[in-house]
Amino acid sequence: MSHLAQPIQIKNTIFKNRLIKGAMSEALANREGQPNNLHLGLYEAWAKGGLGCAITGNVMVNIEAKNEPGVVAIETEHDLEKLKEWANVGKQYGMVQLIQLSHPGRQCPKGLNRETVAPSAVPFSPMLATTFGTPRALREDEILDIIQRFAEAARICEKAGFEGVQLHGAHGYLISQFLSPLTNKRQDQWGGSIENRMRFLLEIYKAVREKTSENFIVSVKLNSADFQRGGITEEEVVTVFKAIDTAGIDLIEISGGTYEAPAMAGVKADKRKQSTIAREAYFLDFAENIRKEVKCHLMVTGGFRTVKGMNAALDSGACEFIGIARPLAVEPDVSNSLIAGRDVRYAIDAIKTGIPFIDKMAIMEVLWYAAQFKTIAQGKQPNPKLSPLKVFLNYAKNNVKAVLQGRVNSRKSA
Template structure:
């Protein structure tokens, strides 16, 4: 028996069956109206049989006027409950729990799907493609509407059979933008200082808790830092973690980076052995020193030996596995069965430009999601055309969803 097979009781009273989770990854498999499709359900049914005790969805958008990518799932009304229930049921049939990751892109809303991005402040994202339009600064009433939307999406998720929700406050999306001194230059109560910058996140957590009750898990995905000079740093992130613990969250998932510096894809870790050096482990240890909330560590976690060591020392309680499950959908089961490190193909070539390299990583893995969604096995040794095919699929999605149905 491995420590990774032990269950974990969360503060709300819910229990995870083991210490391995599929972390959120963007699938881009919804229909044009943002509803889950049969292909998306098939993908998750495959992952549900893969040994992880918990599956966390990719981005589910709280507002159809704000998409991260084309074909994102959207849950902002109760018009099609059967599609969401089928998605959750497919995971439960495989023996895993299903949490919905809820999100708003803010100023990185996808062009051309969103006419006018919203942001904490009217400053552009410094990444080509996202800096074409100056975003509109959110007003006080806009902010309160966003809080209500997060709560409503969480309520609908749980009502449609999901076991919990994860509030996405990392990777440069809207709540992450509010936490960043670079993106948030407001001088009102939602900016100005560290307490103001984290106010919206805490209000969202409180509203979500009120909407779903005390017995349903709430997780938050949090950046260790933004990896940008002047952005969210570790010291301030630790203060956010303390505040989240005080707000009663059940799990904090640790990640890092954003569109300009995609540290979550490993672009800052070239040349090191990722399996023995998870990207954000040092920060996880610092969080453990200041909060008792269960922690989930995602990024570069590959080997059974490393996973067992992290859980045994208490640096994290759950290990998030993301990109490996694009090629080995039963990666968690193999780890639990004793494989030290299931074999994975090499990643795509790097250009040296971090935003482009982050995008290539996502595209390289996304094509495998689409294969599994069609009932095909992932490619064991992807050829040089894999990234090109993935980019072509994403491009077709952009064209087909140029106007989001209302």
């Protein structure tokens, strides 16, 4: 048996293999952020395909702070019955499911929400400033409210039957914004030193633990680096990893980058060392180093394409789990293939529309795959040759509708 196929246990939960689906945006919910049968169909397809665990796409803890149209939001028990159905999909096929809880902070398209908030009122780089507006700095009472929103969402997830949650602390979302000195200019207990900047993450973790049971899995996704000059330092990153490990986190997924420097989408892949490219995974070198500093389980996502590369990463001891994402959009049963010893079938090139401004951002690495997810959710076969331009134009049309509807609702509430 290859290492990839070996089961592993975290608390009372058994993962039947070492394959975990990394979070990818499904964009299948309605305007109110409610899960539906499309989510059930999509995750059932992946469960049937042999996944050991699936981490959902971004699930918002505040419906008024969405990162894009179509995201699920969990604020109350309003959708508990549908969430129970979703959780049961995984149980039927022995697939563990972790809900990724997130708040986007400043990382929201203009007009999608009434306003955007962040640790500090830091504008985006000129390239993205036309898409993302300058946020308002959070008040302390709002910070405390968001912390409790994460905890309440986690409580509801456990009640629904999910095995755990993942706190999204990477890719430039709110937790990541607090960690980075580029986006956190605060002078109070939430900013300044790394000890203060990581307080938000640690307080969320503490609140989640207080509202869930001992055997509920709590994981976090963290950047190995944000790949921006003046951002969080390597030494500070190690401090964050060690602190959350000491606090008792069960699993850390290692990633990197933000919307302004999207290494998580492979955009930086051509700048990696040849030795790293040969080993496939984007963040495996960092995992090997941080493995010496933390005791919790580690997951590396991004770049894996061969059974040999995945097993080599596991055999090295750098991580206990292999994260795969984009291959699942075009090959829903890729997990069974990998366990059987067959490599990923489709090598998808960078998704480009031909519009330079759009292609410089990582947005198509989200939208194109979300379009495939809707196809899979409807019980159809995905299309590896789907036109990126067509996908973007559909997204733009739907985004404009969402923004206009949001403005109408804002006027009504006023």
